[in-house]
Amino acid sequence: MTGASIVVRNPGLLTTVQDLGRVGLAHLGVPTAGAVDRRAFGLANRLVGNRRDAAALEITLAGPELELEAGGWVALTGGRVAAEVGRRAVPMDVAVRVEPGEVLGVGSVSTGLRAYLAVRGGIGVAEVLGSRSTDTLSGVGPAPLEEGARLPVGDLVEGDPFQQLAPTPRVDPEPLLRAVRGPRDDLFTDQALHTLIDTAWTVSSDSDRTGIRLDGPVLERRRKLELASEGMVEGSLQVPPDGHPILFLANHPTTGGYPVIAVVAGRDLPLAAQARPGTRLRFRLVSVTAARQAAAGAPV
Amino acid sequence: MRVRPAGERGLLVEVEELETVHRLHAALRELDPPGVVELVPAYRTVLIVAEPDRAGVLDELATALPELELPPAEAVAGETVEVPVRYDGEDLPEVARLTGLEAEEVVRRHTAPEYTVAFLGFSPGFPYLVGLDPALEVPRRDTPRTSIPAGSVGLAGNQTGIYPTASPGGWQLIGRTEVTLFDPARDPPALLAPGTRLRFRVAR
Numbered sequence: 001m002t003g004a005s006i007v008v009r010n011p012g013l014l015t016t017v018q019d020l021g022r023v024g025l026a027h028l029g030v031p032t033a034g035a036v037d038r039r040a041f042g043l044a045n046r047l048v049g050n051r052r053d054a055a056a057l058e059i060t061l062a063g064p065e066l067e068l069e070a071g072g073w074v075a076l077t078g079g080r081v082a083a084e085v086g087r088r089a090v091p092m093d094v095a096v097r098v099e100p101g102e103v104l105g106v107g108s109v110s111t112g113l114r115a116y117l118a119v120r121g122g123i124g125v126a127e128v129l130g131s132r133s134t135d136t137l138s139g140v141g142p143a144p145l146e147e148g149a150r151l152p153v154g155d156l157v158e159g160d161p162f163q164q165l166a167p168t169p170r171v172d173p174e175p176l177l178r179a180v181r182g183p184r185d186d187l188f189t190d191q192a193l194h195t196l197i198d199t200a201w202t203v204s205s206d207s208d209r210t211g212i213r214l215d216g217p218v219l220e221r222r223r224k225l226e227l228a229s230e231g232m233v234e235g236s237l238q239v240p241p242d243g244h245p246i247l248f249l250a251n252h253p254t255t256g257g258y259p260v261i262a263v264v265a266g267r268d269l270p271l272a273a274q275a276r277p278g279t280r281l282r283f284r285l286v287s288v289t290a291a292r293q294a295a296a297g298a299p300v
Numbered sequence: 301m302r303v304r305p306a307g308e309r310g311l312l313v314e315v316e317e318l319e320t321v322h323r324l325h326a327a328l329r330e331l332d333p334p335g336v337v338e339l340v341p342a343y344r345t346v347l348i349v350a351e352p353d354r355a356g357v358l359d360e361l362a363t364a365l366p367e368l369e370l371p372p373a374e375a376v377a378g379e380t381v382e383v384p385v386r387y388d389g390e391d392l393p394e395v396a397r398l399t400g401l402e403a404e405e406v407v408r409r410h411t412a413p414e415y416t417v418a419f420l421g422f423s424p425g426f427p428y429l430v431g432l433d434p435a436l437e438v439p440r441r442d443t444p445r446t447s448i449p450a451g452s453v454g455l456a457g458n459q460t461g462i463y464p465t466a467s468p469g470g471w472q473l474i475g476r477t478e479v480t481l482f483d484p485a486r487d488p489p490a491l492l493a494p495g496t497r498l499r500f501r502v503a504r
Contacts, residue, residue: 023338024337024338026338026339026340027420028482028488028493029423029424029482030489128484129484129489138423138465180305182304183305183312228343228344228345229342230343230345230347231341231345231346231421232347233309233347233349235307236306253421253422254421255340255421260306263305263308263310264307265307266307288305288307292355292356295308295355
């Protein structure tokens with residue numbers, strides 16, 4: 001710990017501390033949580049030379065205003081956002097130096113939904129159950145940022161800040177997400193699987209870090225059989241009785257009582273994490289092997 | 301046993317009964333396959349989740365699972381935890397009316413069985429209990445409460461449970477316990493575990 005702090009002048013709409021989440025506690029009902037756009041989160045840490053498990057700030061729609069008492073290197077990634085320090089504009093996807101006492105103001109996210117702000121060393125709040133993440137579903141971990149709060153800066157570094165611009169992610173106005181069918185696709189009609197892939201689903205405003213509700217046609221079940229609750233993975237497209245799927249993001253509950261028709265490939269989850277209400281999403285079904293190859297970085 | 305993919309890094313293993321779930325969960329914990337990060341038991345399933353870059357382990361597991369030797373049921377039976385409850389819940393009169401039983405009889409029947417924690421889910425430390433007397437099956441409230449205090453003991457359908465933390469919910473509340481079900485600062489953080497036996501008793 002360097003002893004330096006970040007003072008929250010203005011927390012923004014919903015700014016939380018996130019890392020890779022709580023792993024290995026799902027059997028106790030503890031959600032993983034962590035950054036919902038792991039790609040943007042990971043890039044932010046790499047740019048400032050942090051370890052991959054360092055915590056960063058996840059900014060939702062309207063950004064915070066932060067005073068960096070000791071200054072330092074920062075990087076902004078993810079949803080496109082205008083930011084400035086002093087009177088200087090802060091570019092995204094590159095490490096930027098902030099001088100001691102300067103205030104970093106992050107504006108509104110203009111494209112996408114969430115931006116990530118990494119500070120060299122990481123956000124050094126205390127770990128709870130092995131993670132510094134705010135679990136917005138169950139309240140484990142630090143509270144979302146509040147005005148006047150002081151965030152310690154940690155020392156989880158493993159390299160130098162990266163001063164070359166990283167490639168900017170392409171933003172697709174109507175993202176196409178790969179998904180693997182199952183585990184409960186057999187509870188749905190054949191038509192439901194066609195409907196799933198033939199529809200441009202609209203992201204509902206009733207969406208958060210737990211999941212996004214998708215408006216569109218009804219996915220019909222074969223039988224009105226009650227399903228006993230079972231374990232859920234990130235990316236699950238769970239279908240409640242109203243027939244409209246919910247796509248589970250990182251802060252999803254560990255178990256659920258509705259059948260999962262398909263699971264979105266990990267590689268494409270960042271697209272879902274950045275989908276604002278009103279965005280239209282499409283799905284296409286791929287094999288487990290294809291989804292794994294995508295995760296390993298094979299050409300998209 | 302039936303094995304279904306749950307995305308590229310998950311396997312959902314379905315078995316016939318809860319006891320087999322707990323035996324399979326125990327066998328998999330013992331096996332501790334490299335790359336596996338979560339084992340999530342539920343009523344009829346164990347979900348296995350692997351790290352994204354080590355998901356290949358799931359293929360080996362899918363092949364090995366039918367041959368996997370499970371420990372006997374006696375070996376996985378959990379300890380018994382007693383939970384003292386003050387049976388003064390707001391919905392106790394309504395539960396008595398719905399079941400046609402006197403309130404004292406509701407309490408007697410709720411404290412009689414030894415329940416099994418099927419699994420924890422919904423929220424950290426929340427136990428799904430099996431063993432409820434069928435006479436105590438009542439529907440959920442028409443209008444869920446926006447906030448139910450931690451420790452509330454409730455009924456819904458064929459389930460009874462305890463709310464570990466304050467949360468909204470539609471269960472019929474019959475009492476409250478002082479026992480802390482979940483505390484992140486404790487090790488283990490959850491009082492109960494899948495397979496734990498549980499008895500309610502009247503708090504004095």
